[in-house]
Amino acid sequence: MNMRFQQTLTVSWNLDLRFTEDVFAPENDTLADVLPAEAPGQAARVLVYIDRGVVQADPHLLTRIHTWFALREQLHLATLPEVLDGGEEIKNDTDIINRVSGTIAENHLCRHSYVIIIGGGAVLDAIGCAASLAHRGIRQVRLPTTVLAQNDAGLGVKNSLNRHGNKNFLGTFTPAWAIINDCRFLRALDDRTWRAGIAEAFKVALIKDEQFLSWLIAHSHAFAARDMAAMNELIQRCAILHLNHIVSSGDAFEMGSSRPLDFGHWSAHRLEILSRHSLNHGEAVAIGIALDCCYAAHIGRLPVALVPLILDALQQCGFVLWHEALDIHDAQGSNSVLAGIEQFREHLGGTLTLAMPNGTGQQLDIHDFDEAIFTHALNDLRTHHQAAQDKPTKKHITL
Secondary structure (H helix, E strand, O other): OOOOOOOOOOOOOOOOEEEEOOOOOOOOOHHHHOOOOOOOOOOEEEEEEEEHHHHHHOOOHHHHHHHHHHOOOOEEEOOOOEEEOOOHHHHHOOHHHHHHHHHHHHOOOOOOOEEEEEEOHHHHHHHHHHHHHHHHOOEEEEEEOOHHHHHHHOOOOEEEEEEOOEEEEEEEEOOOOEEEEEHHHHHHOOHHHHHHOHHHHHHHHHHHOHHHHHHHHHOHHHHHOOOHHHHHHHHHHHHHHHHHHHHHOOOOOOOOOOOHHHOOHHHHHHHHHHOOOOOOHHHHHHHHHHHHHHHHHHOOOOOOOHHHHHHHHHHHOOOOOOOHHHHOEOOOOOEHHHHHHHHHHHHHOOOOOEOOEOOOOOEOOEOOOOHHHHHHHHHHHHHHHHHHOOOOOOOOOOO
């Protein structure tokens, strides 16, 4: 006799995003507010991991963290904060799982303890992945320290490590307990890191918010000039668009094959690998967005006249929209970046699904990718890049 019992399981998550300045100022309780103890009279136990680059930029950070915790009896540091090398290399070493889970085991943290992660997107990804595996998930609180992490990488429900020549091949879907964006961290960023996250704002604006896109283009000179007020607005608008998508898409854990927030990313992930990570993620995304905008114009998804304005604005922000990796070909003569198409399909599963604009501020997936059109788009991008080398950068660009 054949029998079947089927039910639906629904799990509710709370996404808590907060904005502040100087989270470790003695009087600032933003972080304390998201670290409740499990029972009255108990102290919440905490581990802290910090990106080494953040400590180098703020040599007093460790002292400030110790002082902040010492003022709060309801919180207990289980051991000294651990400083780790950041950047993509931390995601390339799966031993980080043993390292973090070992510390959790040695200090007897339970699932109701907290792992605070302070750093850029790679550190958030790697430590978050390890924390999500220990005890099947310890509460993680993210303190993103870069523009890219504050407006994109730190907001998602994913953690990941690189493996087998693929970005984010290993990982989990584990929403953070809380995300706290502290603009103090941004002041210490070098120009390259400051710029990197701007590309993600253009990405989400192109497919989600036409007015935001217009605002980004009009303020591209302000971002290049490190205008903090403009950057804070960019981060807040971009972060809220990301969170709204995660909550309202109906597919937060990506059970389907559509990932609108990965517009421009199929080539960006491949370019990071081909460039041996000489391109950081934001730089690769800027190129990927530019390339897909050119492709979108060829298939009638973006007005042809709009594409140069977008590319000019990205360049005004300081991005270089070309890399020699775009000229690499395999033994069969195919452009090597195209391998990113199949890697992207495998990563998503099922039918090839690429996010594309459908006009400005809207998105509609495509399921077929024409290599001949890609070649035209690539040539368009090459031509625009070469022309940009021969003319002054525009200071104000409007739609």
